[in-house]
Amino acid sequence: MTTRPPRIDNLQYCNVSPKTFEQIRAGGLDAVHVTIAYHESFREMVLRLEEWNRHFERHPDLIFKGTTAEDVTRAQESGRTAVFFGFQNPSPIEDDIGLIEICHQLGVRFMQLTYNNQSLLATGCYEEEDTGLTRFGKQAVAEMNRVGLVVDMSHSAERSTLEAIDHSARPIAITHANPDWWHPARRNKSDAVLKALTARGGMLGFSLYPHHLAGGTGCTLESFCQMVAEAADRYGAENLGIGTDLCQDQPDSVVEWMRVGRWSKVIDYGEGSADNAGFPPMPGWFTDNRDWDNLDAGLRATGLSDAEVDGIMGGNWLRFYAENFGPLTGDAA
């Protein structure tokens, strides 16, 4: 039906509204993976799902709930955007392995094993000690593999990430981060992690969150795209995609919720600082979802082939969705 390559953003957390849905369409996004939970319990997370159900009911001309790779094709054919769900933290599964399948049945397709801090499953990138996967963590990864809930280690610490890659029977993802050889932020990833991730078929989604960018808000499109081209050389273009981490229209109270949830009475600034506590401004060449053509053009200007750019802009995530969102079959085990 369609010959246009798919365009996918594999991580956003916008304060969504008719405006952002229209911008997503204007940017030509066929699919977007949105964050459903940071610190929510299972029951609280369900309230977030209910809000999304209401969005789908009100805006069926723009968006619908995506759960399979076929939904991306359906989105392309109907001129809409398929919205996929993910958790940035395992808080919604609480201490209950059975909730992994329940969450998958509710349409969740990505779950981070940890968000900055130690979780019941693994260690986050802000802890001083990284003890790797916990007993529950190993069981949870196997169950996630079984049902088709993708392990995401974007906010996890090094050893935990390497152990998750190794322990998982299926490829995992780092949905939104950049290589630390380009910008040494605590959230960016080592060459060792990215090599191990991609050697097992895992995917890296490049982040456009300013704290993850060399030069921050002032990062140039050229610098970003050269970094992507270098990553394609090192890790293979087929293992790369985009996960912008776009947090459009969120109040600063939301970045506080992300950073401290209910675990601290003292503010923690994460990648920010006391004098730069809120969401930093996005770079001028990617201020919102209407700017996807800039990114596409910037990548093509690097010398990456059209097929490589098509893959990075969405084709690679689509292949990953097709292979990893369903139950584990005998072949994949």
Place this chain on the structure above:
Amino acid sequence: MTTRPPRIDNLQYCNVSPKTFEQIRAGGLDAVHVTIAYHESFREMVLRLEEWNRHFERHPDLIFKGTTAEDVTRAQESGRTAVFFGFQNPSPIEDDIGLIEICHQLGVRFMQLTYNNQSLLATGCYEEEDTGLTRFGKQAVAEMNRVGLVVDMSHSAERSTLEAIDHSARPIAITHANPDWWHPARRNKSDAVLKALTARGGMLGFSLYPHHLAGGTGCTLESFCQMVAEAADRYGAENLGIGTDLCQDQPDSVVEWMRVGRWSKVIDYGEGSADNAGFPPMPGWFTDNRDWDNLDAGLRATGLSDAEVDGIMGGNWLRFYAENFGPLTGDAA
């Protein structure tokens, strides 16, 4: 693929085990609607879903989760039983209309608006006053219609049931009860209710719970089947099916949970009494799921046509599933 007519029990609450699953297969059941909740909150109900997920994982050769009419056909073709979920009370949706779609997404396909008592939605058959559908009840029925969650009024009072039939844009069900002209139990239904129900395409599932039977445990197969034949004359055989209410292997603590949940510190005996407080013995011609052939033969002996009996044994429920488990389309509104 298969020419055998479908066999469906549209209400059971057995204490399931490999034994009961094997008996369900021995009885030739292609589908069974099982109760997930009586008084459970949403979060507690999810624990019951987790238990079923574990059953499906452990016994994929016998059972799988059913959510569509096609699953019944799939069950027939693979020699297994599709298990459909329902609530006997709206407690799992709490006071939150958004939980209706969430529960449907989790696979729930039937929900009673009330279980014996007044609920947030309607009045149960044991209350002294029946005030009909509440404000929330009317909104909930419309939302259930929209998503494809069937209204079940088995334990509801007369006026509430008539109002639900009238208010619902789609046919509703009384999954497990008998006509009160055959046996005047409080749970059995008036001719007026059954006429209104079936005139709108609704379904009645005949119960084999002894308190609903003329003569109780001593009820004969002939008496039961003659009652079904009479109901076919009055209401049309195409609107009739079976909902045995089989509660095999349950301890008496479970009938107490059904009857008083957490709402009373004093025991309530429901259809039973102080000297007959537990589950009464089933009639000898239907002690468990291996006895479906007895029922089939008994119905054929009444003079009902083979097509009518095939419909009552499962074909009518299958048609009802096909028409009522999906989202409301413009046509059906």
